[in-house]
Amino acid sequence: MLGTATVMSTFLYTLLGLTVGSSLHCAVRREISPCSCRQRDGSLQVACERMASFAQVRDAVAGKFAPEQRVTLRIAYSSLPDLGQHRFDELGFTVTSLKLNHDNLSLLNDEAFNGLEWVEFLSLADNALPEIPQYVLKRMPHVKTLDMGRSKISTVLENDFKSVPELQHLFLPGNMISKLEKNCIPYILRHLHIGRNRIESLNGSLRHLNDLEWLFLNQNQLVSLEDELPPDGAKLILLHVSDNKLQKLPQDLRKYIYLESLFVSKNEIQSFNGTLQKLRKLKRLHADHNKIKELSSDEFMDLENMEDLQLGHNCLSVLNGSLLPLRSLRCVNLTHNLFENMTLREITGLRNLRVIDLSHNQIRHLSSGPMTQNLVELETRVAELRLEYNLLTALDGSLMGLHGLQKLNISHNLIETISPDDLINLDELKVLDISFNRLTTLEETSKTVLPALEFLYVSNNLLTALEKDFHGLPVLCWADLSHNQIQTVGQDLIAHTRCRRFGVYDTLRIYVDGNPIVCGSELEQAVAAIEAHYAKIHGVLECTTTNLTTVAVTIIE
CATH class of the missing domain: 3.80.10 (Leucine-rich repeat, LRR (right-handed beta-alpha superhelix))
Structure with missing residues (x-):
């Protein structure tokens, strides 16, 4: 889990443009040992790991940089029992980014954080802090990004972030948060991650976040999002609410016209109820591991930019032509559903498909798309078709209408014969898997x-x-x-x-x-x-x- 969390944090920082560049020459590299440094864009990045005390950090770096030198300081995997007896202004340079990670911090003395008024990025992740350190934040009024992931925070209070009015990016994943007070989240927030907590209700805490661009609520205990999200979501691009207990999508979602990525996997959703029809910008929809039983013919009516559709591990038995409007679709996953009959008419005219996964269903009959004279307009292209672990006894020439097929997997079925029409026109096929069937020739x-x-x-x-x-x-x-x-x-x-x-x-x-x-x-x-x-x-x-x-x-x- 720690490795996954670290990868996710790196991913989120990358989204925010907070990645670190390649190491360049640092003139005081030897002088600050056991700490190290590198330089990028006029800012020095100083890292001190496995230190025995804050005094050791001070002795290594104090006086080694000019007071006006902007420094990103990281102290990690260290023991800082004397932190309350020292102050960061003893270091003698301007800290603009401070990372105290894996230091087993549980209590913080706010006076120790004197001299950090120019900090814009603060990470206290991977410690044992039981609450948001309000008084520490008062020492850093210009913080724009705060990361307190993977700690022991249980409650977010209304006044926790009042002293950081410029806060735009807030990370609180992997804590023990079960309560959010009503107005605890700053209004101007653009990016919020409170996934992997114990939240059952958002308590209206996000309703006013009209500038929100992406929101992570995954791995909580949320039962409903109705009237909990920003009412128009005018700027929301990414919404991640997988692994909760949602039974339906909120109606406010209809208004999120700029939404590009929606992750609702591992919930208890039975239907989309038309909430997605007008989301023209939506490119990725992950709704696998739910209880979806039906898709209406206009379910994805205006989703012309949809590229990735994950609907595996649901209860679908028919598609009702719901995929036909998805002209940009590249990947559709329908594995582990309840399909018994499948017609390739369901993908007629889709030219960008890379993968269709229909494996692990109960498909007994596969039929082809329509025979038409307008072959150019209705050309269907699929690079990989997965039909393994079904109940097919024959292909019945069903693949004749497919163009561009490169990989075909029909293993683990009941196929007894390959007919003359089954393989015709598959001129680009590179991989054919028909293992575990009943072929005699x-x-x-x-x-x-x-x-x-x-x-x-x-x-x-x-x-x-x-x-x-x-x-x-x-x-x-x-x-x-x-x-x-x-x-x-x-x-x-x-x-x-x-x-x-x-x-x-x-x-x-x-x-x-x-x-x-x-x-x-x-x-x-x-x-x-x-x-x-x-x-x-x-x-x-x-x-x-x-x-x-x-x-x-x-x-x-």
Whole structure:
């Protein structure tokens, strides 16, 4: 959890433009040891770690910089039992950014913070502070960013931030906050993170935050957001309320016309109730792990900029054409729902799709999109289609209307045959996974050409022979045929195949573990012919002789 929290803090600082640049020469580097320094944009960044006392910090850096020198000071992983006996103005330079992290601080003497009136960034994260240190903040009236994440704060009081009127960015994640007093959050706040706490109600504390641009409320115990968020949300770009107990989205959300990212995963939401229809700027919607049962046909009516839609782990059984307006959609995740029948008409005209994930459903029948003369206008492009772990028995030519398909996963189904129409026009397909099905032959791949296919996975089926199965696969480089019922291998298997990737010839690798191949001169000739044609057979064959005894034959590099 600590690593995740650290990554998130770095991400948030990056959003605010608070990242640190590359290290440059620091003239007093040796003089301030064991502290270190680096320089950027006219400001020195001084770091002191694993210090035994504040006095040690003072002795290392005091008098080493000019009084007017602007310094970012970080004291971390240290023990500061004497902090209350000293003052920061003893250091003799101008601190504009102060970070006291992982110092096991629980009580703060406000007088120790004398001389910090120019601090704009203050981080007291990763300590054991039980409350917001009001009197300390009075010493730093120009603080614009305050980070007190991962401490032991339980309540945010109305007067906690009165002494920092310029505060715009507030981080309080990973505390034990259960109570927010009504007017405790500053009005001009632009960025607020109070995720990973114990908040059951916002108590109207955010209602007045009209300048808010992003808001993190994730991993709390919120049951409702109705009449809790800013009424128009005119500037809100990101809202993260995942991992709560919400049963519906607030109606105020309809007015958040500049919202780009909405994260509502791991709640108890059953329906969107039309709250998203007009959010034209919305690019990312993560609503997985909810209880959503239905999408209306106009659910995403004006969401023309939507790129990433995560609806996995819900209770959906139909789409009702809800995806058709999403012309910018690149990724849609519908895994672990209740779909039994799926038609590719649901994505007709979507040209930017990279991934559609329909895995782990109950799909028994997959049908194609409409046959139309206006192929240019309604062209549908998908790069990766995931249908593994369903109940398909056949494809029924359903993929004919898809363009640009590069990866197809139909493993772990009940497919018994591949028909002539199933693979037609898949000219860009590079990866085909049909493992864990009930196929007895790959005859169709000898007739239908897949000019770009490089990887073929057909393990754990019921194949009995390999003859001309690869004749339609001119550039195949990897074939997993393990754990089938293959008894014979033909010499002409790869007569029309020469592995080529990125325009470079390579070796075709064929994996045949766990097959009852019949031993004899024909097998020897087939293996020799195959390996003479720039291919290699890998695996241990349970090789059956003509007198029905079994001989282990190892064919590996």
